[in-house]
Amino acid sequence: MFDVNDIRKKMDLEHGTLPTHVKLHLTDPPVSVKGYICFNMFFETVYTYGTARHQKYCKLSYEGKITGALCITEVSHGSDTKYIQTTARYNEGAKEFILNTPNFLAAKCWIGNLGKVATHIVLFAQLITSDNICHGPHMFVVNIRNPKTLLSYPGITIADLGSKVGLETLDNGLIMFNNYRIPKENLLNKLADVSDDGMYISRISNPIEQFGISLGILSSGRINVLEITTSFMRYGITVAMRYAAKKQSVANDRNATSILKYASNNQIRLIPYLALVYVNEIMYNYMRSVQDRIFQALYEGNTMMALRAELHALSSAAKSISTGLVRDGIRECMEVCGDHGYLIFSALGDIYNGNDASCTYEGDNSILLQQTAIWLLKLRHNALQKENNVTLSSTNFLFNSEEILNTKFKITCLADFIKPQNLLAYFQWLTCYLLKTTYEKQLSLTKNGNASFARNDSQVYYSRNLASAYLLTFFIQRSNLIISEAPDESLKRVLLQLLSLYGVWNLQKYIHYFYQGTYTSGPMFGQFTEDSILFLCNNLKDDAVSLVNVIAPPDFLLNSAIGHVDGKVFKRLDSSLTHTSNVFSKLNWSTQMPDWKNCISKL
CATH class of the missing domain: 1.20.140.10 (Butyryl-CoA Dehydrogenase, subunit A, domain 3)
Structure with a gap:
């Protein structure tokens, strides 16, 4: 018999260890977002809100045989989750749920991993029993693509949302259902279930309380954003602090000094954001351990409502405040580095764009x-x-x-x-x-x-x-x-x-x-x-540079010409400039200049 608790231990979700997605955060924040949704968030949701009949999905997710996504947001419904329009109507005769998207506004939208790779999703949909009574949003496991070919099944329309300003690693998508049938057993039934004859059975007497518990997975996502955005800040402060600590003159000039040491203005522009990284890391580890305790308690039948509400309040504020501070911090890092900060090979532009999306997903701040x-x-x-x-x-x-x-x-x-x-x-x-x-x-x-x-x-x-x-x-x-x-x-x-x-x-x-x-x-x-x-x-x-080096990613991942640990800022800047393709190319007047006569004639 497959033991989900054993898998949970193997996935490093026990206290005192680093979860898989956290290890990715330390090395590549954008990839960690994808990995977290693919495996950790999908696994945690099914594990926490499902029962024994859903263990097979946890096993397949752990083995990497399926990839997951969480489908809550719709085109016209983001923060107002209880008003989503996607429906799951129970068919008593076939013992199935029939999924439908009534209109484009009800399409599940901006779903990470959905555009290209997700084979399974946890779908939030309005559960309607055979007596035509709507019991509010519930969660369902839905197989949307063939795991071997990644082709979607008939009755499902999936579209990739295309290029974005940042987080290009993540394939955000849109999905619509047209009478798509799933087995009755695909309802995640830890909190509520439907009997074979269509009787709705809730284990929580208060519908509002039940709905609140079902959204508990969002606290986990917001805590995860705290770590993601802190990792982006770690990357940004590493580049800026190493650049600012470099002597801004020729090597043999005895009077040369760094902009970090001689200007208090630059110190207060950077060092507080270094403090932010350290405090956020401490608090992320603490809040993650609390969230894991809640998940384990719910799996064992204890809702821990007071603790859940408190963590929801804390995680909501933490996500909002940290994303705003880090957004401003990375911008400050770019400006401290001057014009060099705007070069692609400084890496700060990618860091800024990668983090910027954190301000909007997982809830409006x-x-x-x-x-x-x-x-x-x-x-x-x-x-x-x-x-x-x-x-x-x-x-x-x-x-x-x-x-x-x-x-x-x-x-x-x-x-x-x-x-x-x-x-x-x-x-x-x-x-x-x-x-x-x-x-x-x-x-x-x-x-x-x-x-x-x-x-x-x-x-x-x-x-x-x-x-x-x-x-x-x-x-x-x-x-x-x-x-x-x-x-x-x-x-x-x-x-x-x-x-x-x-x-x-x-x-x-x-x-x-x-x-x-x-x-x-x-x-x-x-x-x-x-x-x-x-x-x-x-x-x-x-101590600032030493404190940065403790938290800095390896140079090959940071990939910044001005943020390398060896401090050879200008040597690497020279190398990057002179070895970039087409930097010495000449303008081709015949093909690259506009036809001015033709342009003027059209005015």
Whole structure:
């Protein structure tokens, strides 16, 4: 008998090891996206939401005999998943589900791996029983292509979406169904099933709760995006830091120095993003271990609803905030390298384009932050009633929100200001303040007759910042706990400096709230924040290249003429320029120049 747990161990999904897709992240982020969807996401979804009858798909996926994709998004339905239009109607006589795409707007779209290679998909479709009752979106395993020929089956139309700005490695596709039949057993039935005679059976009494559990796989995807985008930042900061550390003059010039060491401006443009990579890596490993625990619990029949909701809030905010920060960070890396950063063989253009798509897939960033804020607002009542139903300690401080909001800033020296425990206190106050003001803003809008748009109208300056502050609070809290367990004191010292820099660098965006909420007055708080960034960057500048080398990909994968580990920037730049095809070619006047007379005659 095939043991899915044994396969799970072999796929390195147990705690304390690196999953297969994470190893790919460390070497090639774009390929890792494809590999994650193909095998890990497909495997995890079938494993978690299926039962014994679906183990065969896990086995085939593990052996590489089938490739997978996850089909949720439709042309006209992205974030509003519960309104998808693809249907799976149960045929009692044939004991089959009949899949249909009612119109083009219902076509499953932007599905990774679907364009060319996916043989099987996990399909989200509206389950309709033979009594014509719709039971909402459910998941089905669907064989869409012959695994040997990769030809699609009759009743299925598949189109590749073609070239994109970035992530060309991933073949995004569109699929439509026309009375395509699948066996009844293909319904992933961990949460609900349909009997042979068409009776719908749900193991979760609350339909909303059941739907929420079924979307749990999206938290896994968003946690994965945190690692993907961090890997792109790892590539970008490696190129820029090595370039910036190179002496910008001839080799024998004793006065030559690097733009990293002589200019604090360049230090604060790069070193905070190095801190971002380290903190994100720590938090990714932690959040991934929590997600694996949830998957294992669900497989064993425990829904862990409180933990699931908390991780959904955290992963939604983490995906949104990290993709935005990394997008800006890679852009900064390009600009630090000057004109050279825009050359193809600097690799920074490919890195930027590869990461940019992360800002849109796995959920719209604005909506994800709103979801986190909505969850926090629901917790506010529990916090006031001293009722705690969360398990990662991410919101425990909210139960003391009134005391926290009554505290005032009293730090008098820079050394104390940058301590992680004090930075945590600032962010806890900020989260409590924004939670209170967001709640009051929505209450005011509702009372004034704007209930329908209360959430939307409080999004930009309230909910978005609330979700961001909450996520940053948790990252600082958890990272500090994990770093404190480091066995080596010198390692711990450097990591704590990186964490402090990550904290004050992000704190700078929210300084006005501390004055607005009367946490502080006078110039000291704002001045300490700016001085802290300069102080920490200066402290870390001598270790910056070594810290980059620890996380850098091998040179043959980085493939950057200006980011090589040997530091021979200009020698390799010379070689790349002079050995590129056609760089010395002459303009062919007869074939390459336009026919000006003909052009003018057409005006």
